[in-house]
Amino acid sequence: MNRALATGxxxxxxxxxxxxxxxxxxxxxxxxxxxxLDLPRGGFTAxxxxxxxxxxSLLRLLNRLDDPVSGTVEFLGQPLTEVPVRxxxxxxxxxxxxxxxFAGTVRxxxxxxxxxxxxxEPLADGExxxxxxxxxxxxxxxxxxxxxxxxxxxxxxxxxxALVTQPEVLLLDEPTAALDPEVADxxxxxxxxxxxxxxxxxxxxxxxxxxxxxxxxxxxMLEAGRVVExxxxxxxxxxPAQPRTREFLAAGEDH
Amino acid sequence: MDxxxxxxxWLDLIFAAALILVAIALSAYQKLGLEKQxxxxxxxxxxxxxxxxxxxxxxxxxxxxxxxxxxxxxMVVVATVTAARRQGKTARDRATVFxxxxxxxxxxxxxxLVYVSTVxxxxxPWYSPRYLIPLFGMILxxxxxxxxxxxxRLQSEMESRRGEVEALLALxxxxxxxxxxxxxxxxxxxxxxxxxxxxxxGIVSLPGMMxxxxxxxxxxxxxxxxxxxxxxxxxxxxxxxxxxxVALYRxxxxxxAAQLRVRVAV
Numbered sequence: 399m400n401r402a403l404a405t406g407x408x409x410x411x412x413x414x415x416x417x418x419x420x421x422x423x424x425x426x427x428x429x430x431x432x433x434x435l436d437l438p439r440g441g442f443t444a445x446x447x448x449x450x451x452x453x454x455s456l457l458r459l460l461n462r463l464d465d466p467v468s469g470t471v472e473f474l475g476q477p478l479t480e481v482p483v484r485x486x487x488x489x490x491x492x493x494x495x496x497x498x499x500f501a502g503t504v505r506x507x508x509x510x511x512x513x514x515x516x517x518x519e520p521l522a523d524g525e526x527x528x529x530x531x532x533x534x535x536x537x538x539x540x541x542x543x544x545x546x547x548x549x550x551x552x553x554x555x556x557x558x559x560a561l562v563t564q565p566e567v568l569l570l571d572e573p574t575a576a577l578d579p580e581v582a583d584x585x586x587x588x589x590x591x592x593x594x595x596x597x598x599x600x601x602x603x604x605x606x607x608x609x610x611x612x613x614x615x616x617x618x619m620l621e622a623g624r625v626v627e628x629x630x631x632x633x634x635x636x637x638p639a640q641p642r643t644r645e646f647l648a649a650g651e652d653h
Numbered sequence: 654m655d656x657x658x659x660x661x662x663w664l665d666l667i668f669a670a671a672l673i674l675v676a677i678a679l680s681a682y683q684k685l686g687l688e689k690q691x692x693x694x695x696x697x698x699x700x701x702x703x704x705x706x707x708x709x710x711x712x713x714x715x716x717x718x719x720x721x722x723x724x725x726x727x728m729v730v731v732a733t734v735t736a737a738r739r740q741g742k743t744a745r746d747r748a749t750v751f752x753x754x755x756x757x758x759x760x761x762x763x764x765x766l767v768y769v770s771t772v773x774x775x776x777x778p779w780y781s782p783r784y785l786i787p788l789f790g791m792i793l794x795x796x797x798x799x800x801x802x803x804x805x806r807l808q809s810e811m812e813s814r815r816g817e818v819e820a821l822l823a824l825x826x827x828x829x830x831x832x833x834x835x836x837x838x839x840x841x842x843x844x845x846x847x848x849x850x851x852x853x854x855g856i857v858s859l860p861g862m863m864x865x866x867x868x869x870x871x872x873x874x875x876x877x878x879x880x881x882x883x884x885x886x887x888x889x890x891x892x893x894x895x896x897x898x899v900a901l902y903r904x905x906x907x908x909x910a911a912q913l914r915v916r917v918a919v
Contacts (some may be wrong), residue, residue, distance in 0.1 A: 463822065464912060479910075483911050484826075485824045494816065496816065514826045560823075560824070
């Protein structure tokens with residue numbers, strides 16, 4: 399975990415992901431329109447843009463929940479299709495918009511992630527405690543029934559579960575969309591803190607501009623399946639180069 | 654105990670058909686709109702069964718192994734079409750489902766029939782149509798229902814548990830691991846009719862085959878032993894067919910790169 403110091407793309411010139419001419423369609427609808435884009439290694443990359451921009455479609459390509467219709471995606475310089483898909487998904491975790499809790503306790507939920515790896519031994523109590531601490535849940539949560547938790551707690555459990563595999567990258571698809579603003583803010587702070595302590599690369603789809611302002615180090619603005627602009631968070635959020643980005647940021651001020 | 658079956662004449666059959674009128678009258682009175690379906694169903698049943706009766710007479714008298722096998726094969730095809738038709742919504746779906754249902758039904762039914770006819774009933778000669786065709790018919794009807802239930806349930810479980818399946822894939826699960834719960838539920842759904850039948854037989858239901866044998870003059874205790882063989886046989890066929898149908902159908906939901914296919918999306 400010595401990538402902890404990496405804070406942005408300037409510290410690590412090789413991008414985590416490199417997309418080239420990526421086209422994605424579903425049921426005849428164009429989702430990504432020849433996207434060419436680098437996503438930096440380290441840092442918190444926020445994918446912003448109006449709904450239907452292709453943010454989630456893009457995110458789902460990165461651990462191969464979907465494959466593009468055409469174009470290439472590279473992970474640390476290696477074409478995604480050449481990385482064994484299960485190993486890739488253990489290195490590139492995914493947290494969904496609506497957290498899905500498996501049956502049983504929080505501990506059991508984390509155990510599922512452990513069991514799916516090659517490790518034969520169950521998750522140690524100390525490891526469960528460490529993971530819960532990372533996502534800022536009290537250790538007492540380990541034995542709570544996951545399905546009974548609140549939305550924000552579930553999302554933290556989903557986060558901890560994704561961390562069981564010790565990923566290098568965490569993809570988060572609107573992780574706060576289903577949460578109250580206050581709960582959402584706290585989760586964003588947890589994410590920012592988590593990234594600082596672990597050095598994880600986080601790529602987060604968000605519709606809340608506040609999140610991009612608070613936590614992001616890099617921002618990608620998408621619209622209609624294309625990149626409008628991408629750059630340092632301070633740059634894009636405060637002095638966007640593109641009129642379309644300015645317009646979108648201005649319209650989203652009250653979010 | 655060697656009573657001969659009491660004959661049913663064609664005239665008797667016409668009196669029996671009058672019973673259908675009761676159902677039609679009730680349907681009309683309650684405005685169920687089922688009258689046409691009842692009439693067509695009754696006509697179909699009559700034509701099919703009479704045709705089968707004559708076909709069986711012919712198969713029994715010609716008594717050739719290859720004719721028997723051809724009849725059994727035809728039965729498998731019909732069972733497969735029936736099971737697969739209920740599932741596939743589009744022609745492409747049916748093209749996927751048909752071979753799966755066919756293989757699962759054939760394997761479940763054939764394995765069971767071979768065991769019962771060679772180890773238990775000692776059918777002589779091995780192809781004796783008087784035994785093989787009715788036994789296979791019962792097995793097939795069960796295997797067909799098991800396949801149809803398994804396919805239908807797996808489809809709906811995969812749709813309703815899409816989020817869970819994908820969350821497991823995202824954690825590095827194989828498709829088999831990710832779909833374990835839908836598969837378990839689909840297999841249970843397909844097994845339940847056979848398991849329930851085992852529990853209530855003799856109390857709630859007197860099985861048709863046993864009743865038929867008794868009506869035809871057989872010793873009731875022999876009829877019971879036959880029925881037990883049949884029940885166990887149906888349970889086995891049911892289990893084999895359900896397991897195969899679920900395992901094979903599961904594969905169609907995933908790409909080689911362990912991704913959920915689009916058709917699960919809705």
